[in-house]
Amino acid sequence: MYTFATRFLQLILFLMNGRMKTVNKEKLPQNDPFIVVCTHKSWIDVVCLGIALHPTPIHFMAKKELFDKIFIKKLLKKLNAFPVDRSNPGPSVLKIPLQLLKKKQVVGIFPSGTRNSEEKALKNGTRNSEEKALKNGAIHIASRASVPIIPTVYIGPHTIRDLLGRKKRFIIFGDAIHVPKMTKDKEAVTEATNEVISKVFEELKGNI
Template sequence: MYNLATKTLQLLLSLINGRLKVVNKKILPRNEPFIVVCTHKSWIDVVCLGIALYPIPIHFMAKKELFNKNFIKHLLIKLNAFPVDRSNPGPSVLKIPLQLLKKKKIVGIFPSGTRSTEEKALKNGAIHIASRASVPIIPAVYVGPHTIKDLLGRKRRTIILGDAIHVPKISKDKEAVTETINKVISKAFEDLKIDKK
């Protein structure tokens, strides 16, 4: 269902808004798992990231509240999404993404939450997952419309991918290492936005 949904949405958005521009797709790791972290303001950037990496499927981390209704829950699962408690992330948050990465799958995390504390927690989660799984983090920035009105206005959609960020094994000084990589991710987001300009 993931492939069908991606192709359908790609066609629909192309008809409405034109073709999605993807920058630096060639730098993605080949035949190895990774975590992609992307800026996030609306459902459009989630869809565009999926289209940008296609045919590579992404397993998206999504807030658990979206899984409260059975129909939506089953739909999200078929679309490769898995739930996480953003307000109270604990050790169990690492279990599913680590299992996916072990199976050489790609995990997608959108750390730009609605609250600064949520954003930091999600970035830290991506860092700890990458460290434990020994996989790189690929930063991605979405630039374009965030509303249906802007889509109809033909404002161009772009996904810009950045160089891999390699996270060391975290044993000592966890806070210091996490803070350092957090800054690297934030700087990557800012640099990619500047590159677009």
């Protein structure tokens, strides 16, 4: 089902928007598990990441509300999605990704926004807690599983109208980030790695 859906959506997006460009795919680990942390604004970036990684399947987190209806739940599971409470991800959110990585699978995590949005929120006295929690989750999972994080950005349309406007699509992979094992300085390691990911997001966006 996953392969069929990926090829079908690739064809649909090609007919609507033309060929997508994948940049730096050679940076991906070969035959080893890893975590992709990709910028996220709509369903289009999730689909495009799946297309860019093909034939390697990606198992991705999706907000738990999408699993409330039985039909949607079954469909999402066939598409390698698993539920997570994005607004309040607790320790249990680590279990499924760790199991997948142990089986040498690829896990995708999609925090919304960018470093600019974080800085703007801080200036206004707020913080995108969902984005930070998901990035922190990815960092802790990578540390515990001893796998790299591949920071990735999607650049392109986020709506059907923009797709039909032929705005080009890009998936750009960054260099692997290796997270050390967490010791006494868990907060320091997490915060430093979070900043690195955010910085790389902005650098990759500047490549186009």
